[in-house]
Amino acid sequence: MSNALSREVEIEPAHTALLFVDVQNYNCLPAGGEYAQLDAATRDERYGYFFRVFQDSALPNMVRLQQACRRAHIEVTYTVIESLTADGRDRSLDYKITGFNVPKGSYDARVVDALAPAGDEIMFAKTSSSVFISTNIDYVLRNLGTRYLIVAGCLTDQCVDSTVRDACDLGYLVTVPTDACLTLSAERHEWSLRNNSGYCRQRSTREILDEIARLSPH
DSSP: OGGGGGSSSOOOGGGGGEEEEEEEEHHHHHTTTGGTTSSSSHHHHHHHHHHIIIIIIHHHHHHHHHHHOOOTTTTTEEEEEOOSSSOOSSOOOHHHHHTOOOOOOGGGSSSGGGOOOTTOOOOEEEESSSSSHSSHHHHHHHTOOOOEEEEEEEEEIIIIIHHHHHHHHHHHHEETTTTTOSSOOOHHHHHHHHHHHTTTTTEHHHHHHHHHHOOOOO
């Protein structure tokens, strides 16, 4: 099958961007605002799996991808949930119903320290599940000459899934590192990947690292 008619196409580093979805203090740290109303026992019961996977495997894999892409001069980009206003009046109706409000410029809106942007890496503040809905990311990526996206982050079955599907509909070839994404349970993660497999190429972090190293002129 021709590459033009397949999702199973290796990246071209010069035309690739790595996109981290919502890896921020608000929802990735136990002290984040999403959990502010919960006592420690309730927080651990509901989100203990997420925090363990995040620290033990997903975040280390994200850091490896970030470092490899920087070495290969692949654009590294980020989304964060962040309102344009302090009270969140600009949020989507869905976010208002859910109760998500990350005020502009707040601690909760920062990417976690281990994955912090460097230099002029681009960050998109969003108030929707898919970054393509509430930001100008498509315009920016096209200006950068991006045709391939590597999408990692959280949650696998929510903002990552929505972003991947929209990116594919807009004409990007998307690769998802399956062990650099996570959600609230192993079952949800696996179900999401199965449902998402019709839209994107799925690889382990190790496989993507090897691909970047092999294809990068740097």
